[in-house]
Amino acid sequence: MFNTWPRTLPAAVALATLASAALAQDLSFNLPAGPLAGTLNAIAGQSGQIISLEPSLVQGKQAPAVIGQMPAEQAMQKALSGSGLQLRVTGQGNFSVEPVTDSSAALQLGATNIVERSLGATTEGSGSYAARAVTIGKGTHTLKEIPQSVTVMTRKQMDDQDLTDLKDAANKTTGLVGVQGVGKGMILTSRGFQIDDWQYDGVPIPRNTYALGNWATQDLIFFDRMEILRGASGLLQGTGSPGGAINLVRKRGQNAPTVTVTGKAGSWDHYGLQLDAGGPLNTSGTVRGRFVADEDQSHSFIDYEWSKTHSLYGALDFDLRDDTTLGLAVSQSNAESRPMIRGLPRYADGRSLDVPRSTYTGARWNHADIDVTTVYTDLEHRFNDDWAAKVGAVRMTETNKAKNQRLQSIGDAIEADGSGVQYADFVTDFDSTKLGLDMNLTGHFEALSMEQEVMLGGNYSRYTSDDRFARTFNDSSDTIFGIDHDRPEISYEGLLNTPGGRATPSKYEIRQKGLYGSWRVKPIEPLTLVLGSRVSWYDYSYKSATQQAFSNVAIAEPESTADENGEVTPYGGIIYDLSREWAVYASYTDVFEPQTVRGINGSVLKPVIGSNYEVGLKGELLDGRVNTSLAVFRYDQKNRALNDLASGFACDGWYCSIAAGKVRSQGIEAEVSGEVLTGLQLFAGYTYNTTKYLKDPENEGKVFSTWTPKHMLRVWGDYQFSGDWNRVSTGLGFTTQTHTLGYEHTFEVPGYTVWSARLGYQLTKEIGLALNANNLFDKHYYTAGYNQLNGNNNYGDPRNVMFTVKYTPTF
Known part of the structure; x- marks a missing residue:
């Protein structure tokens, strides 16, 4: 050896x-x-x-x-x-x-x-920030073979930057913005639009269906890599996001025994312990397993906040025959916390409050419990070196239970003396199930003296939920400088027996299915044409009721429904190889997004339609050790719902809607990742992005995505010394972005630059030490997000450190 x-x-x-x-x-x-x-x-x-x-x-x-x-x-x-x-x-x-x-x-x-x-896309153990290939587009392709912007965050990069949460990882890569939701979850956006369906091993399921801010949470400890496609993704997942798609690819059992034990200790009493073990389970290596157990607990820079997360993952891969592999896995994560909900309000002129970053607006009894269990399965059959079929399925059950005190202003904003405070009491109980299924056939062949590739497939997803919440709003003579953390504890039943209390039970049922296909052909050696299309079906139902205080009866609201049948989404791309390393490309993609609001005639508005155009240059340099890309993009969207002012209050006491709104997102992206110099792994991504309402009676000419900065630059590098210093590695990076806007478009959220660093030392062949420091210069800033005058303003983390010990025994 x-x-x-x-x-x-x-x-x-x-x-x-x-x-x-x-x-x-x-x-x-x-x-x-x-x-x-x-x-x-x-x-x-x-x-x-x-x-x-x-x-x-x-x-x-x-x-x-x-x-x-x-x-x-x-x-x-x-x-x-x-x-x-x-x-x-x-x-x-x-x-x-x-x-x-x-x-x-x-x-x-x-x-x-x-x-x-037959190039593999696994990044675990590669020691590189450059991915050799991706699977987000079905099958396996190099980044240069996909005529859209693609980024891969490898396991090496996630470990070096100590990224364990999807929101944090999104804010460290090109073009994405991970926005803090109203609750513990997040909103994931790209190019100004939410990415609501996430892929797990290529199977899309809905993760961001709105239920009073119950957006998704996601650990990264179960995954080998995060693949990101920016730009319209309708070919992959039906009602795709105009911003893009993400694919989380899970860890698999290794071909040789591997065990890693990781211990962590950091700022604010942050401690963690993880066991990650895998390898062959029989002498022939045809059965491979993986097991991950992770325990994480921490307090916060915010007073009274704490969190505990327990996570387990187990996976088995069976080579049923030389050409057939079955994969099974299950993950379970339970996150318990005392959170602060909706952050801080602002003054009426948009100024931030003069309060410490440690200010907590909740009660001591605030409590949240998010439990997510996911089952994964896939079966792949390789007919020969050219043809393969794959079936994948994902089932995720998610419960989110919380009770919390939220502080906000009585009116639009806090008064100059800090008065005008209102306490909102909420109890939420959300329970949802997501099911996804994807099957596809890919093949390579030569016909008419041309290399060709076809991909045919279909997928199905279903989202069902059983949700309820209760709330009251309580005006107070307190001020933002004297918050009461010891108000009486609340319960669901108690709020319904409180003056002004109200409960809302609700249910979602959303079904999507579609057939898709693509065809690649090389009419001449340096030129590849890509044509594709998808036919989609969509059914949506939302039922809710309102139960007022001191009433045992919930009054049902009108059911909201929508359906689309046989919606066709075309796709086209062209790739021209300038050399072995460089290629130019252009692509066109359509997207449709169903709407649930209705017009004056009672019918549901036709879907939002969008067209995405992109041209770019990609490079695979230094024998594939470095990936580079440069892209120019434009996305135009029409048919957005607008209030039909001429109709009066003809729709349930309010305006009906018309499909007449238009929005445009456009910009430039550039990225480099990989070993740019011997021993130096670098990731650098720059985004220039503007979003604007082109047609809207109230917002025309205004910024569409208020939380998308015009300029974003994310840089991280890690250098492995050689010679006498070969046990030492060091990392340094920063993220910088320009200002964003508040929801009301009346104030700016200042931009910021935050630096991070890492120092690693290989104590022995089996024991590695690392120290990560974030926000090195202790920058005071608010994170970009759903910032409002009356709440949702959250401070970024102050300076903090994390010390890691990793033990990897040899066999």
């Missing part, structure tokens, strides 16, 4: 010698993209082969993923593809690695083409 500590290789590695007949034996490999030395080491260790090489040949080189059933010789060839090295088999059946000669170049190129087709 190769000894890669500290980053050197012996001239020859001797392992148990196999008989020559064993060279043809198929083995099961599941090796992520990573350092070439480590990949060759893993193949040699698993196969028992002898391999000889000079250490200098593989130093600094990367290997693509090696995944599937194949002989050890083929696995070695895949690992060496694109490296300028070739595999030789000695007369005794042993392996050696040599530079490619001119006479072997043609053979090596052929092997490279085979590898690119």
Whole structure:
């Protein structure tokens, strides 16, 4: 086995010698993209082969993923593809690695083409910020093969920046804004629009259906990577977001035994402990498992706040045959907390309050409990090297129970002396189930002397909920400078027996289904055309009732329904390879979003329709170790619902609606990720984005997405020293953005720049230490979000640190 500590290789590695007949034996490999030395080491260790090489040949080189059933010789060839090295088999059946000669170049190129087709996208263990491939578009493609903006946050980057929550990760990557919701959850947006359906291993399910601010929460500890597609995503998930799509790809059982124990301690009594273990569960490696247990608890820079999260994850992958793999997994996360809800209000002129960042507006009895259980399953069958079929399903049950005191202004804003305070008491009980199913067939073939690829599939999702909440609003003579944290504790029944109390039970049922397909063809060698389309069906139902205080009867409101049948969403793209490293592209995508409001004739308004245009340049540099992209985009949307002022109050005592609103989002994005210099992993993403109402009687010419900054720059780099300092690594980065607007468009939320840093030290081969520091210069700022005059203004975290000890035993 190769000894890669500290980053050197012996001239020859001797392992148990196999008989020559064993060279043809198929083995099961599941090796992520990573350092070439480590990949060759893993193949040699698993196969028992002898391999000889000079250490200098593989130093600094990367290997693509090696995944599937194949002989050890083929696995070695895949690992060496694109490296300028070739595999030789000695007369005794042993392996050696040599530079490619001119006479072997043609053979090596052929092997490279085979590898690119079966390229794996796993980032765990790669040690890189550059992803070799993605699966968000069905099948597996390199980033350069997708004619839209794509970002991958790898496991290495998440670990280096200590990112364990999706909201925090979104605010560290290109173009996304993770907005703090009214409750503990978040709103995920891109290019000014919410991303409401999230994919799990390529299966989309709704996560942000509104229920009084019950937006989603999501841990990242279960996942290998986060894939992000920016721009219209209607081809992938029906009523897709104009802003894009995200795909969370879960961890799988490794091909070799791996155990990692991680302990954390940080600011505000923040402690954590995690066990992550996986590997083969039988001698042949055809059954692989993964187990993750995580415990996290913390107080906060905000007085009285605390949180505790318990998370478990288990996964099994079965190679039913050489060409068929079944995956099963379940995750469970329980988050208990004492939260502050709706942040702080503002003065009437938009100025922020002169109060400490530690100001807590809730009561001591505030309490929230969010429990999420998810079951994942997928079955993949590989007919041959060119054709594969996959079926995936996800079922998520989510409960969110809370009672809380929320402080807001009685009117639009707090008075200059801090008076005008109102306490809002809320009890919420939300229970939802999300179900998603996706199946697709992908294939490569050659016809009419042209390379071609087809993808056909369909998906289905269903969202059902059983929700209820009760509330009262209580004017007070208190001031923002003298908040009462000890008001009487509340309950659902108690609020219904309180003057002014009101309860609202409600139910959602939303169904989506669709058929989709795409066709790729290379009419000439450097040119790829991509055509696709989707046909979608959508059914929506929302039922609610109102129960007033001291009443045992809930009065049902009119049911809100909507349906769309056979909505066609076209897609087109073109990619032109300027060279092996660079390609230019252009794409066009449609999006439709159903509406639930009605016109004066009683019918539901026709869907919002949008058209997304994008042109760009992508690069895969330094043998795939660096990904770069530059994009210019425009999205135009029409048919948005507007109040029909001419109709009077003809719709349940209020204005009816007309489909006449128009919105435009446009801008520029640029990104680079990967090992730009030896030892330096870099991620840098810049976004210029404007959103505007083009047609609206009240808002025409105004900013559409008030929480989307015009300029965003996110940068993070981590450097691994070499030589005598090879145990040391250090990271530094920042996020900066310009101002955003409050909901009322009457005040600005100032922009900010926040710096972070990391110092790592490999104490031994098995023990790694790291210190992460966030907000290095203790910047005082409000996070961009649903900022209002009467609430929802939240301070960003002050300076804080996290110390991590990671123990990874060798086997």
